[in-house]
Amino acid sequence: MNRTGFLGCMITVMRKELRDFARDRRTFLLTLLTAPLLYPLMFLGMSKLTSLRTENQLDKDLALPVVGMAQAPNLVAFLASRGINATEAPKDIEARIRAQKDDVALIIDPDFAEDWHAGKPAKVDVLADTTRRTSDVQVMRLKATLGEYSQSVGALRLLARGVDPKVAAPVNVGTRDLATAEAKRGIFLSIVLPLVLMLSAFIGGSHLAMDTTAGERERQSLEPLLATPAARGALVSGKMLAAVTVGLVSMLLILLSFKLSASMGTGAATSLDVSFAAMGKLLTILLPLVVIGTALLTCLAASAKSMKEAQSHIAWLMMLPMLPGYALMAYPLKDTQLWQYAVPFLSQNQMLVKVTRGEMPSATQWGVYLLASLGLALVLWGIAVWRYRQERLAISG
Amino acid sequence: MIVAERLRKTFPGRGKDKSPVIAVDEVGFTARDGEITGLLGPNGAGKTTTLRMLYTLMTPESGRVLVDGIDPAVDPNTVRRNLGVLPDARGVYKRLTARENIDYFGELHGMTATDIAARTARLAAALQMEDFLDRATEGFSQGQRTKTAIARALIHDPRNVILDEPTNGLDVMTTRGLRGFLKELREEGRCVIFSSHIMQEVAALCDRIVVIAHGRVVAQGTPDELREHAHESNLEDAFVKLIGSEEGLHA
Numbered sequence: 001m002n003r004t005g006f007l008g009c010m011i012t013v014m015r016k017e018l019r020d021f022a023r024d025r026r027t028f029l030l031t032l033l034t035a036p037l038l039y040p041l042m043f044l045g046m047s048k049l050t051s052l053r054t055e056n057q058l059d060k061d062l063a064l065p066v067v068g069m070a071q072a073p074n075l076v077a078f079l080a081s082r083g084i085n086a087t088e089a090p091k092d093i094e095a096r097i098r099a100q101k102d103d104v105a106l107i108i109d110p111d112f113a114e115d116w117h118a119g120k121p122a123k124v125d126v127l128a129d130t131t132r133r134t135s136d137v138q139v140m141r142l143k144a145t146l147g148e149y150s151q152s153v154g155a156l157r158l159l160a161r162g163v164d165p166k167v168a169a170p171v172n173v174g175t176r177d178l179a180t181a182e183a184k185r186g187i188f189l190s191i192v193l194p195l196v197l198m199l200s201a202f203i204g205g206s207h208l209a210m211d212t213t214a215g216e217r218e219r220q221s222l223e224p225l226l227a228t229p230a231a232r233g234a235l236v237s238g239k240m241l242a243a244v245t246v247g248l249v250s251m252l253l254i255l256l257s258f259k260l261s262a263s264m265g266t267g268a269a270t271s272l273d274v275s276f277a278a279m280g281k282l283l284t285i286l287l288p289l290v291v292i293g294t295a296l297l298t299c300l301a302a303s304a305k306s307m308k309e310a311q312s313h314i315a316w317l318m319m320l321p322m323l324p325g326y327a328l329m330a331y332p333l334k335d336t337q338l339w340q341y342a343v344p345f346l347s348q349n350q351m352l353v354k355v356t357r358g359e360m361p362s363a364t365q366w367g368v369y370l371l372a373s374l375g376l377a378l379v380l381w382g383i384a385v386w387r388y389r390q391e392r393l394a395i396s397g
Numbered sequence: 398m399i400v401a402e403r404l405r406k407t408f409p410g411r412g413k414d415k416s417p418v419i420a421v422d423e424v425g426f427t428a429r430d431g432e433i434t435g436l437l438g439p440n441g442a443g444k445t446t447t448l449r450m451l452y453t454l455m456t457p458e459s460g461r462v463l464v465d466g467i468d469p470a471v472d473p474n475t476v477r478r479n480l481g482v483l484p485d486a487r488g489v490y491k492r493l494t495a496r497e498n499i500d501y502f503g504e505l506h507g508m509t510a511t512d513i514a515a516r517t518a519r520l521a522a523a524l525q526m527e528d529f530l531d532r533a534t535e536g537f538s539q540g541q542r543t544k545t546a547i548a549r550a551l552i553h554d555p556r557n558v559i560l561d562e563p564t565n566g567l568d569v570m571t572t573r574g575l576r577g578f579l580k581e582l583r584e585e586g587r588c589v590i591f592s593s594h595i596m597q598e599v600a601a602l603c604d605r606i607v608v609i610a611h612g613r614v615v616a617q618g619t620p621d622e623l624r625e626h627a628h629e630s631n632l633e634d635a636f637v638k639l640i641g642s643e644e645g646l647h648a
Contacts, residue, residue: 005507012504016493023492220488224550227452227484229477230505391455 009230013238017212018245031207031246035200036253040261043192062138065089065096068108072116075108075124075149082145097127103135104128104142119157193258194352198321198345200254201286202293205247206314209294212239213301214310223394232388240294240384247290248283255279278355285351288373292344293317295380302387324349341365342372398588399428399451399557403460406446420446424614425460426607428590430556433583435603436592439640443612444592445485448561451590452482464557478506481555483563487546491535495526495545498534499552506553513552520548523578540571547578558582560591564598576602596636610640 022028066086069076076086089105096102109115109123116122124146128139155165213236216222225235259279296317297310304310324346333340335354341347341361347369354361361369387393404424407417421443428434436444449455451462453469453476462469469476489498496517503513521527524544529537534545543563551558560579564572579602582589593599599606600620607617616626616639627635 008507009505012501016490016501019497020490020492216488219491220486221490222488223454223484223486224482224488224502224546225505227454227477227480227482227550228502228505229474229507231474394454395449 006231006234009234010238010241013230013235014241014245017208017239017242021208021211021242021246027207031204032250032253035196035204035250036257039196039254040257043258044261046192061085062141063087064142065093065102065105066108067093067105068110068112071108071110071112072122072124078149079145082148084142084145093127097129100129100132100134103132104138106142193356194349195322195325197251197254197282197286197352198289198348199318201247201251201289201348202321203297203314203317204250205243205245205290205294206297206317208246209240209243209297210301210307210310212242213298214304214307217393218307226388226394233385236298236384236388237381240291240298240381243294243298244290247294248287251283251286251290255282278358281355281360282352285348285355285369288370288377289348291377292373292380295377295384298384299380299387302384302393321345321348338364338368341368344373344376347373398430398463398465399559399590400463401425401427401447401451401460402463404447404450404457404462405459406443406450406455406457419612421450421457422612423460424609424612426605426614426617428557428588428605430588431583431586432604433579433589433591433602434605434607435599436590436607436609437594437596437599437636438592438609439594442594442609442640444594444609445561446612447609448559448590448592449484452480452484452559453477454484478553479556481551481553481558483543483547483550483560485561487543489534489537489542489545489549492533494531494533495537495541495548496530498545499549502549503552508553516552516554517548520551523581524548525574539566540568543567543571543575547575555587557588558590560589562592562594564593564595572598596633600632608636608639615639 060083062084064079064084064086065088066076067089069086069088079086086106089107090096093102093105097105105127107125107127109125112122112124126139126142126146128135130139154168158165158168213222216225226232297313300313301307301310304313324343327346328349335350340350351361351365351369402425404421405419406421407419410417424443424447426434436447438444446455450457451464453473456470464476465479467475467479489495490501493501499517499520500513503516508516517530521530524547526541526544526548529541534542537545543566547560547563550560563579564575567575576598579589579591583604591602603620605617605619606623608615608623616623618626620632623639624630624632624635627638629635629638
């Protein structure tokens with residue numbers, strides 16, 4: 001009988017796995033289409049909701065319960081001129097805020113009028129629950145208005161005493177924002193998009209990777225397969241190649257759906273750099289991750305006693321791509337140090353953020369990234385092949 | 398020709414401080430070309446483990462296997478090429494048709510499409526599976542699945558054939574057909590080994606019988622030699638005497 005090349009066997013296995021997978025119509029469509037359909041909806045929905053909330057809370061008149069309204073009629077009038085309508089607060093105002101019946105309230109000190117006339121700082125308290133995000137915008141708006149009132153009255157007082165108000169403002173603090181236009185609009189996306197892409201890349205081909213190893217053994221067809229002269233390395237590589245193909249196709253569909261939603265959408269979605277060049281860069285960044293995910297799952301599935309055990313790994317695997325995102329939220333890192341491009345998941349995160357911000361990683365960063373991640377993929381692939389050579393793998397049940 | 402020499406295989410015991418389980422110990426026999434050799438023994442006697450060592454899935458702890466004079470420990474791929482194996486696990490891919498299942502294995506053996514088609518036609522005729530060859534195997538009967546698995550195992554026209562309990566779960570008519578097929582393989586001069594726990598089946602088919610119990614060969618030889626060995630005129634009585642129990646006498 002003629003000898004079979006490693007490559008020939010690998011292609012045969014890959015073709016068979018893909019055909020088998022494509023005939024499982026429902027799983028096939030769910031794997032490939034769920035993410036590309038769901039994520040754009042999520043994005044458009046979220047950006048729509050965010051802008052809705054800001055618009056609502058900034059433009060609408062704000063009804064503000066005030067304790068001791070009579071103490072400061074001028075302040076109340078000033079607030080009213082800024083669209084904040086003061087009403088006399090009920091006695092249980094603290095309880096009402098805790099119960100989220102009111103978002104924010106103002107307490108004017110009983111000594112307010114007295115202090116005011118004496119020229120001493122008169123006290124007002126803003127009452128709010130800062131852990132409730134629904135009151136964020138109102139609290140900020142009220143504080144800004146109070147600050148404005150305080151400043152203008154202060155300036156007037158200085159003028160009345162014949163002093164230039166500029167004397168009391170020795171430093172003029174301004175901020176010049178150097179963020180690129182893309183980055184500015186894409187803060188939201190810089191957190192969510194890399195996560196979505198990394199998750200999809202990492203476990204997008206997971207079903208196929210596990211099904212062709214743990215599933216195949218459970219269906220009792222692995223033992224005959226391993227009794228053929230096909231090299232074990234070729235078998236496992238073919239299976240992994242099939243999973244990587246599926247992972248890449250679903251990745252491509254997700255990117256295309258982003259492109260589509262960016263051209264239709266409003267707000268944050270339009271800030272995405274969705275040129276084909278950027279998508280090519282994203283795919284290059286994600287390719288090693290697809291291989292890493294597939295190889296890792298193949299290793300785990302080959303060690304698992306059953307498909308069920310293999311699937312239970314997904315829970316912690318899904319946490320992995322999220323870790324750098326959370327870590328960076330708690331401890332932001334500058335993306336200039338080179339070591340970051342060698343750490344799995346963190347490196348993908350940094351590279352993806354750079355590209356979605358419309359920047360180009362430097363050649364060294366590309367080099368370190370590709371070397372480190374492809375190296376890891378190669379090691380995991382080696383472990384998977386080694387697992388396939390062990391006799392324990394073949395024996396089912 | 399397949400030769401097993403003093404094969405031994407143990408598995409680690411389950412749980413804490415359990416001693417290793419000896420699955421197969423000192424098993425040796427010779428299966429010649431043009432003969433059917435039957436491995437007979439009750440369930441759990443070590444037949445499947447012995448066969449797995451013959452078809453290269455397991456490495457014996459001591460002893461060695463020779464398939465047409467080649468040791469699988471030295472050159473496993475040549476051995477695999479000369480073997481057709483129906484393992485204990487005989488799952489078929491249920492979303493592929495029987496023909497696609499067979500094609501897949503043919504391709505893994507490096508055969509050309511025309512060779513595969515010609516060989517599939519011969520096997521399908523011999524196994525009487527033409528009427529379901531192009532149906533998806535989902536919903537196949539046990540017999541149809543076994544036939545698909547056998548055709549898949551023999552697609553590369555191997556000199557040596559190893560079948561692990563091929564008649565398990567088959568009805569009488571299918572079993573009869575399968576026996577005819579095994580006899581054809583013998584006529585073609587192949588070396589056929591099959592295992593069974595059913596005495597009557599082994600007696601009806603085999604030129605040589607190897608009786609295995611508790612991981613050891615308790616007797617081997619032609620049916621006549623076995624009767625003589627046990628001093629019983631009836632093979633059934635001889636079998637019971639050899640394995641020391643009435644286990645596995647009936648299917």
